[in-house]
Amino acid sequence: MNCSLLLRGVFVVARKDMRIYYRKAPVYIFGLLLPAFLFFAFFVGRQLDIPTYFPGFLAMSLFFTASSVGPIIVPWEKQAGTFERLLSLPVSVTTIILGDMLAGALFGLLISTIIGVLGIAILGLSVTNVTLLAVLILLGNLCFAAMGELISSTGGRTPSNVMMLSALVRFPLIFISGVFVPLSQMSGSGVIFAYLSPLAYLVDGFDASFSQSSVIPWAIDVLVLLVFTFLFAFGARKLLRRNLMKGV
Amino acid sequence: MEAGHEEDRDQPGLGDEMDAILVDSLSKKFGDTIAVDKVSFAVKEGEFFGLLGPNGAGKTTTIRLLTGIIEPDSGSVVIEGIDLIKHPLEAKMKLGCIPEVGNVYQDLSAWENLDLMGRFYGLPRQERKTRSEELLSELSLLERKDDFVRTFSKGMRQRVSIACAMIHQPHILFLDEPTEGLDVHSRRVIVELVKKMNTQGSTIVLTTHNIEEANKLCQRVCIINKGRVIAIEAPEMLRRAYEGIQMVEVAFDRKVDLSSFASEHVSRVEAIGDKWRFYTDDTDEAIRRIARVGEERGLKITSMTTAGPTLEDVFVKLTEGTI
Numbered sequence: 001m002n003c004s005l006l007l008r009g010v011f012v013v014a015r016k017d018m019r020i021y022y023r024k025a026p027v028y029i030f031g032l033l034l035p036a037f038l039f040f041a042f043f044v045g046r047q048l049d050i051p052t053y054f055p056g057f058l059a060m061s062l063f064f065t066a067s068s069v070g071p072i073i074v075p076w077e078k079q080a081g082t083f084e085r086l087l088s089l090p091v092s093v094t095t096i097i098l099g100d101m102l103a104g105a106l107f108g109l110l111i112s113t114i115i116g117v118l119g120i121a122i123l124g125l126s127v128t129n130v131t132l133l134a135v136l137i138l139l140g141n142l143c144f145a146a147m148g149e150l151i152s153s154t155g156g157r158t159p160s161n162v163m164m165l166s167a168l169v170r171f172p173l174i175f176i177s178g179v180f181v182p183l184s185q186m187s188g189s190g191v192i193f194a195y196l197s198p199l200a201y202l203v204d205g206f207d208a209s210f211s212q213s214s215v216i217p218w219a220i221d222v223l224v225l226l227v228f229t230f231l232f233a234f235g236a237r238k239l240l241r242r243n244l245m246k247g248v
Numbered sequence: 249m250e251a252g253h254e255e256d257r258d259q260p261g262l263g264d265e266m267d268a269i270l271v272d273s274l275s276k277k278f279g280d281t282i283a284v285d286k287v288s289f290a291v292k293e294g295e296f297f298g299l300l301g302p303n304g305a306g307k308t309t310t311i312r313l314l315t316g317i318i319e320p321d322s323g324s325v326v327i328e329g330i331d332l333i334k335h336p337l338e339a340k341m342k343l344g345c346i347p348e349v350g351n352v353y354q355d356l357s358a359w360e361n362l363d364l365m366g367r368f369y370g371l372p373r374q375e376r377k378t379r380s381e382e383l384l385s386e387l388s389l390l391e392r393k394d395d396f397v398r399t400f401s402k403g404m405r406q407r408v409s410i411a412c413a414m415i416h417q418p419h420i421l422f423l424d425e426p427t428e429g430l431d432v433h434s435r436r437v438i439v440e441l442v443k444k445m446n447t448q449g450s451t452i453v454l455t456t457h458n459i460e461e462a463n464k465l466c467q468r469v470c471i472i473n474k475g476r477v478i479a480i481e482a483p484e485m486l487r488r489a490y491e492g493i494q495m496v497e498v499a500f501d502r503k504v505d506l507s508s509f510a511s512e513h514v515s516r517v518e519a520i521g522d523k524w525r526f527y528t529d530d531t532d533e534a535i536r537r538i539a540r541v542g543e544e545r546g547l548k549i550t551s552m553t554t555a556g557p558t559l560e561d562v563f564v565k566l567t568e569g570t571i
Binding site: 020084089 | 278316335341352355356360409
């Protein structure tokens with residue numbers, strides 16, 4: 001494989017996605033407004049210990065923003081008739097997946113960085129492990145952008161249907177991952193469900209970087225997020241290729 | 249622009265040096281349906297090659313396989329010596345493609361679309377700018393270069409699509425029904441541009457329903473039906489191969505009993521409006537027979553024309569499976 005052609009393709013696909021899909025309404029609705037509403041619904045007006053809940057809120061916003069761009073791209077392109085042209089260009093399915101992932105991750109990175117900086121500056125939170133926080137923000141964005149891409153590759157041609165599927169997958173995850181109930185306060189089946197969710201490892205990792213109060217060793221959090229990222233990306237590639245075998 | 253990489257070529261005996269495209273036993277199934285069935289052909293460098301066939305014949309699937317949009321179940325495609333299956337990115341650098349459903353990005357302007365395509369092919373900024381200006385000017389779109397494509401008519405969108413496929417001056421250009429449903433002006437502009445590219449040395453592969461267009465443009469046509477290649481020849485050679493379907497079209501001054509015209513040289517007679525069309529393998533004998541019978545019956549011949557088979561006649565014959 002020619003790596004320079006692959007890399008160039010990845011960056012051009014990401015650039016195209018940023019120019020076109022960052023402007024789409026579903027990205028704002030599902031990526032920005034929804035986590036904002038959830039924030040107001042669950043965090044505002046309640047006597048909560050901010051340092052305890054801020055890592056969860058940061059993880060939730062990262063999760064929503066990073067996974068909001070991916071689901072619309074492939075169905076939108078199929079519906080608009082641009083996907084066939086894209087495949088005729090010097091790109092492969094892998095290039096497209098990585099490019100879309102990059103576009104989703106950069107969107108998430110921008111928003112989560114703003115929220116993180118504002119949280120630290122306004123709320124006066126202290127970060128005990130800056131490097132870990134930076135690694136988790138990068139990895140979390142890649143992981144959930146890959147999850148968005150996996151949802152996008154399921155074969156639907158109608159963006160609204162894929163966004164519904166995306167909501168169906170994303171909503172339950174935020175309720176089982178320690179965003180609203182800290183992992184340390186969970187017990188029984190709640191813990192089992194939490195450990196099945198990649199978001200739980202991000203929340204736990206953020207806990208470690210802000211207050212060193214994580215339930216799982218942070219190295220495990222990073223490792224599990226890496227594994228989920230590869231699984232999501234690999235699954236997306238496999239699904240997209242399988243759907244292409246059935247026709248464009 | 250010299251695209252592709254010499255060191256990545258797969259050379260070993262895959263084809264003639266002059267073949268721009270070499271297709272060998274290409275097959276593709278969708279479920280139980282065989283869309284393309286062991287298709288083989290070669291297209292020479294600089295050739296204008298047509299793919300003809302009725303709806304559902306497998307033309308579009310063939311083009312998708314040749315441009316790397318989908319992968320074949322078996323067989324091989326070699327583009328200028330590069331195996332498309334093994335080295336898809338390198339092979340695709342040689343191609344330009346206007347797919348059947350190959351819209352351009354409607355949320356970008358014509359200029360932005362061309363710039364984006366140029367980036368995919370790694371063109372430097374200045375070259376992207378120069379080529380975009382040239383192409384948009386030739387396609388009469390320069391004045392609207394900054395307008396969103398969604399505000400364009402179908403013909404204008406197709407012209408942007410053609411420009412996108414040509415931005416990197418591809419060695420080989422695939423066009424899947426490029427003029428289907430377009431206005432006369434857009435059709436003419438596109439045909440002229442494609443002809444110009446061909447005269448400058450590019451190899452063109454065109455699929456079309458418009459047999460007259462294929463007849464005028466293509467040096468050779470490949471007729472496909474039910475996923476199989478039925479014939480590959482120059483349009484003129486195909487017509488000559490079917491000289492047995494020469495025609496004599498005659499109008500008489502009144503109704504006639506056609507049984508009297510039966511002859512070993514007249515294979516079939518059919519009514520076309522107020523005229524009769526006699527199919528024959530010997531025009532001279534058929535005319536003599538018609539004149540003789542007409543004189544015996546006191547019929548006045550009001551008009552008579554002769555014609556060889558059109559490419560359409562040949563196409564219909566071949567795809568009906570009657571020959």
